[in-house]
Amino acid sequence: MYAWHVQSWKLGLVAAGAALQLNAHAQEGMAHVAVGPAATTSAPEYLADLKNYMTTYRDAIGREITSGDASIYYRTSYYLHGLAAGAEASGDIEIMDQLVGFAEQMMAQAKPLVRNGVTYLEFGPWDPNGNPQMLNTFQATGALARTAAVIAGRPLFKARYGAKARQIAAFVEQSIFSYWFDKKSGVYSDPRSPRLGGIIPWLPVSLGGWGTYPVWNDKCSHLGMISTWMYQATGKPIYLEYATRVAKGFRGHVTEQNGCWIWDKGIVPVTPGVNRVGSPDTSHANREPMMLVSMHEAGIVFNRSDIKAVAATFTNLIWNQSETDPKFSNFIDGGNLMYESNMPWENGIVYHGWDMLGRYSAPAQQVLANSYRAMKVGAALNPSLAHNFTSYGRILLSGTLARNIAQ
Numbered sequence: 001m002y003a004w005h006v007q008s009w010k011l012g013l014v015a016a017g018a019a020l021q022l023n024a025h026a027q028e029g030m031a032h033v034a035v036g037p038a039a040t041t042s043a044p045e046y047l048a049d050l051k052n053y054m055t056t057y058r059d060a061i062g063r064e065i066t067s068g069d070a071s072i073y074y075r076t077s078y079y080l081h082g083l084a085a086g087a088e089a090s091g092d093i094e095i096m097d098q099l100v101g102f103a104e105q106m107m108a109q110a111k112p113l114v115r116n117g118v119t120y121l122e123f124g125p126w127d128p129n130g131n132p133q134m135l136n137t138f139q140a141t142g143a144l145a146r147t148a149a150v151i152a153g154r155p156l157f158k159a160r161y162g163a164k165a166r167q168i169a170a171f172v173e174q175s176i177f178s179y180w181f182d183k184k185s186g187v188y189s190d191p192r193s194p195r196l197g198g199i200i201p202w203l204p205v206s207l208g209g210w211g212t213y214p215v216w217n218d219k220c221s222h223l224g225m226i227s228t229w230m231y232q233a234t235g236k237p238i239y240l241e242y243a244t245r246v247a248k249g250f251r252g253h254v255t256e257q258n259g260c261w262i263w264d265k266g267i268v269p270v271t272p273g274v275n276r277v278g279s280p281d282t283s284h285a286n287r288e289p290m291m292l293v294s295m296h297e298a299g300i301v302f303n304r305s306d307i308k309a310v311a312a313t314f315t316n317l318i319w320n321q322s323e324t325d326p327k328f329s330n331f332i333d334g335g336n337l338m339y340e341s342n343m344p345w346e347n348g349i350v351y352h353g354w355d356m357l358g359r360y361s362a363p364a365q366q367v368l369a370n371s372y373r374a375m376k377v378g379a380a381l382n383p384s385l386a387h388n389f390t391s392y393g394r395i396l397l398s399g400t401l402a403r404n405i406a407q
Helices: 043-056 058-065 070-090 093-108 134-152 155-181 218-234 237-251 284-297 304-318 354-359 362-377 383-388 391-404
Strands: 111-115 118-122 254-257 260-263
Touching: 043 058, 043 070, 043 093, 043 391, 058 070, 058 093, 070 093, 070 134, 070 391, 093 134, 093 155, 118 155, 134 155, 134 218, 155 218, 155 237, 218 237, 218 284, 237 284, 260 304, 284 304, 284 354, 304 354, 304 362, 354 362, 354 391, 362 383, 362 391, 383 391
Parallel strands: none
Antiparallel strands: 111 118, 254 260
16 A cells, blocks of 8 residues: 655745756757748746746746646646746755655545555546546656656756655556556556556557557657656656657657658548647647657767657747748648647647757747747737746746756
């Protein structure tokens, strides 16, 4: 039986500074894309914005953090990812204290859930089958796993937060991997499997899945990211195995179009009032570039050329090629019909995944930097910029843009 004790945490801010250098990754351009004029915002400026946004939205974030509701934590995860990016960029203790504190507060809201005589701690409310809400839980818990990975990535953080990282990793282990994927007792168990882990239902049979999902599943991307960050946090082979299986599964969905990576083009069901194009929509597809960048940085399957091909998707297909009025299409292949109730350009959300590509593509970083600058100074924003410059977008973009140009 799992026992989980998390003490309440009070926000403590400790001033810290860090020297930031240009990231060589972002200096490698893609010759066929011309972007300008140059935005000159520096990493310290982005980090100052991040801290200001955290102050501005502190009360709203606090209400979300203490909700204990997985459907709310779906969005709260964006705040944590923005802080994680800022902490990775800078080594800033003030930012990291906030991130770890929020993670502790979220875990403290988890409720006991008994399955087959074993008690787990999960975010409620439960779905109609009595399980945690899978998609919401995966998205929320992914931010926790990334927090543990960020701690493991810096000696200063390991010294200060090592015990907390182990607590976070233990929570993620029991909430995601033991509950859902343990090969002997999880929801997707397979005691006869030669693999370390259980079934990943959204994958083909050859990778230990059911082989019944022709379209890539969002939950599989979340599992891939969680596995990657847990591998970075703990070094355990089982997480590397999960992440590798997911990575190989995703590659099977990718086709190349003029140097750009597209997945599931023409395979996504065309549904009146929902998806009118038959390709992945830009907002939900943020999960895939975030997964690919995270896996690449962990040395799992994807190489620099792969990341640049996804960056080309962003700069060549999704972006409208305007330097003065940047917009982002509703679908990853450049299609821009309505998506659900979103009019053209309104579903071009790029702040929680596509933005990470700027670390490996100078054109992508320039598009993002120009867009961020336009959001900050624009009195009347176009639909794309308005939908990206929410509280979530401000915190994620400022943190990630700093991460992209710092090391």
